[in-house]
Amino acid sequence: MKNKLLTIWLLLTILLAPALRADEGMWIPLLIEKYNIKLMQEKGFKLTAEDIYSVNKACMKDAIVQFGGGCTGEVISPDGLMITNHHCGYGQIQKHSSLEHDYLTNGFWAMSQEEELPNPGLSVTFLKRIEDVTESVMKGMIDGMDGNERDKLVNSNISGITKSATVGTGYSAVVRPFYMGKQYFLFVNESFRDIRLVGAPPSSIGKFGGETDNWLWPRHTGDFSLFRIYAGKDNKPAEFSKDNVPYKPAFHFPISLKGVNEGDFTMVFGYPGSTSEYVPSYHIDMVKNFLNPKMIVIRTKKIEIMEAAMNTEPLIRIQYSAKKAGIANSWKKWIGESQGLEKMGTIEKKKEFENKLTVWITADNARMLKYGNILPKYKELYAGLDEYNIVSSFTNEVFSNNGAEAVSFARNIKALAELIKNNADEDKIKVMKINLLETGRSFFQNYNIATDKKLFVAVMTMYGEYLDIKWQAPEYIKLKNSCKGNFLSIVEKLYKKTVFADEARFNAFVTGFNEASVAKLNKDPFYGLAVNVNDFLTENVRPELVRINDDLQKLNKEYMAAQMEFESGKIFYPDANSTLRLSYGTVKGYFSKDAVYYTHYTTLKGIMEKDNPDIYDYDVPDKLKELYKSKDFGPYTQNGEVPVCFIANNHTTGGNSGSPVINADGQLIGVNFDRAWEGVASDLAYNPEQSRNISLDIRYALFIIDKFAGAGYLLKEMTIIE
Numbered sequence: 001m002k003n004k005l006l007t008i009w010l011l012l013t014i015l016l017a018p019a020l021r022a023d024e025g026m027w028i029p030l031l032i033e034k035y036n037i038k039l040m041q042e043k044g045f046k047l048t049a050e051d052i053y054s055v056n057k058a059c060m061k062d063a064i065v066q067f068g069g070g071c072t073g074e075v076i077s078p079d080g081l082m083i084t085n086h087h088c089g090y091g092q093i094q095k096h097s098s099l100e101h102d103y104l105t106n107g108f109w110a111m112s113q114e115e116e117l118p119n120p121g122l123s124v125t126f127l128k129r130i131e132d133v134t135e136s137v138m139k140g141m142i143d144g145m146d147g148n149e150r151d152k153l154v155n156s157n158i159s160g161i162t163k164s165a166t167v168g169t170g171y172s173a174v175v176r177p178f179y180m181g182k183q184y185f186l187f188v189n190e191s192f193r194d195i196r197l198v199g200a201p202p203s204s205i206g207k208f209g210g211e212t213d214n215w216l217w218p219r220h221t222g223d224f225s226l227f228r229i230y231a232g233k234d235n236k237p238a239e240f241s242k243d244n245v246p247y248k249p250a251f252h253f254p255i256s257l258k259g260v261n262e263g264d265f266t267m268v269f270g271y272p273g274s275t276s277e278y279v280p281s282y283h284i285d286m287v288k289n290f291l292n293p294k295m296i297v298i299r300t301k302k303i304e305i306m307e308a309a310m311n312t313e314p315l316i317r318i319q320y321s322a323k324k325a326g327i328a329n330s331w332k333k334w335i336g337e338s339q340g341l342e343k344m345g346t347i348e349k350k351k352e353f354e355n356k357l358t359v360w361i362t363a364d365n366a367r368m369l370k371y372g373n374i375l376p377k378y379k380e381l382y383a384g385l386d387e388y389n390i391v392s393s394f395t396n397e398v399f400s401n402n403g404a405e406a407v408s409f410a411r412n413i414k415a416l417a418e419l420i421k422n423n424a425d426e427d428k429i430k431v432m433k434i435n436l437l438e439t440g441r442s443f444f445q446n447y448n449i450a451t452d453k454k455l456f457v458a459v460m461t462m463y464g465e466y467l468d469i470k471w472q473a474p475e476y477i478k479l480k481n482s483c484k485g486n487f488l489s490i491v492e493k494l495y496k497k498t499v500f501a502d503e504a505r506f507n508a509f510v511t512g513f514n515e516a517s518v519a520k521l522n523k524d525p526f527y528g529l530a531v532n533v534n535d536f537l538t539e540n541v542r543p544e545l546v547r548i549n550d551d552l553q554k555l556n557k558e559y560m561a562a563q564m565e566f567e568s569g570k571i572f573y574p575d576a577n578s579t580l581r582l583s584y585g586t587v588k589g590y591f592s593k594d595a596v597y598y599t600h601y602t603t604l605k606g607i608m609e610k611d612n613p614d615i616y617d618y619d620v621p622d623k624l625k626e627l628y629k630s631k632d633f634g635p636y637t638q639n640g641e642v643p644v645c646f647i648a649n650n651h652t653t654g655g656n657s658g659s660p661v662i663n664a665d666g667q668l669i670g671v672n673f674d675r676a677w678e679g680v681a682s683d684l685a686y687n688p689e690q691s692r693n694i695s696l697d698i699r700y701a702l703f704i705i706d707k708f709a710g711a712g713y714l715l716k717e718m719t720i721i722e
Ligand code: ARG
Pocket: 087, 207, 209, 210, 211, 214, 215, 325, 329, 654, 657, 673, 674, 675
């Protein structure tokens, strides 16, 4: 009887476990048929796995791109029109912006294809196919091979695989490890390089709520921008040319006007960057208790300084908005992440799991041999990693990542000085100078010396306060001693002396750079500091960090294997690794805290409620107010209001921005762009109660294009389902 009950109980846990965790996970498109499609259909999905991913017929994957490396985009017309987030196209919009043509502030709409703006350096990548190549990657592997030998073999196998996968195709290929290296998949890709900006709403729509609302629900951001992919006449990738023509995709997403209701099936298909769901408790402890707190402190300071400067002058706002957004984004996420980990008790839960695992390991000699050492070894490695990680990350915050910017900029000239010292030939030097001047041009375009001085004083002071003296670079200590730690007292003198804080002086210095300049360079206060800090890290921090991370990598693989063997009835999804993945679940509200329940969607009404011309982030454009007042909504409504954003429980992360959000019929209903703060720890631990992805309702994008921008002609090329 007892046994029978046990069997039933075991069966139930096995049957129920995957179902309970069903909405969590970022799944491999190639394996949907095997692992996911049944469940997806139970949840309401009406199409097949082949409609999502196939190499034999046109399918959704043919309309999805990795956009510029960090985001996702999707094709929404037979003429290569593509939608992604405003924050993903931000860099491009900014590059085309000046005080005369301030597209960030006013928006940009090409009224014909001739007016679309090219973006040198931007590319988008389509996936052609995926293949499990684990066997070929492991070919020649013998038990007992040492780590280096294994790595060498794996690398050489991989380069063979990618070569033979692409010969004569014009495609590129990568092989990526999954489950910490237990399995390997090949991705064959096609990249397009002529990508033009078609449209972007003003920031007061595309970035509405700004940093104030970032990572938060309820949200009202019209976070989208439009681009068009161009190809050669053969529909193949080509460098920018006026003769290129709009790319004809094998598939483009039809757009649904039907909208979403709570409980509806949704899926997100895109390029999540990285997650760490299977790490030990020590890792969570490091992130939550060591790394995040220190990083939060220094970024808080930097953001404060930039914000104050941006409020003083429109030019500074243009110059610093992208920089600030860049550092504020992770900053705010870390705060939410630490809180989420605390709330979920993730460390305790992981410890509990580790205890159970240990019992299971110790119960069997063979397992003991295979896995017995993992957790003790983790403990030892993380003890070192905690410290080295902080030193490296914090130093970076000071000397790079928009800390003391003139100091980090100074390092760029090192290569030129080396050329001169080594008597390199004239041509080489000339080319190097041209490149440096170009680097300088784009650096100074977004540089304000008064702001940089404030940043300098702040971060230099913090470097001395937050890192133990043994982790401070010698040149820094000298400087600190020279001013008795009062950086404010020397800041003017330093900025007068350096050539790296003024464009004209920098240009003159580079243009005339010769042997005599090298001596002068060595006396530059910022150059000496920048080089010394870098050398200091290279000698004292980086090697140890590399060693620990190498050891961790091996251990992670063993730990993953142990977890998979321990819970052999469970279907594991691999951590995100910037490859195409599918997440699915349902549209769903959540309890933010006791008594506070958030519903699943927001509307234009909420934008009007937030309107406040005195607050930059909430300054609603007049035109939008007029449209609201006159109720000129067109067909873009639900219950009489224009929907703006909605949430669902799809498991997403950074990189998923711009991903298509797709309904049960395979139609586009939204564009993913963020997550709700309460559940943002999902990169480390997904919280079914609160992890929510935030999407722009596609009808809001259409409303803005049509009614606000008067670019309704673009809608004609889309496939819109009423
Ligand atoms: N938090 C979102 C993501 O990680 C959106 C960032 C852009 N928006 C912003 N207000 N900074 O990318």
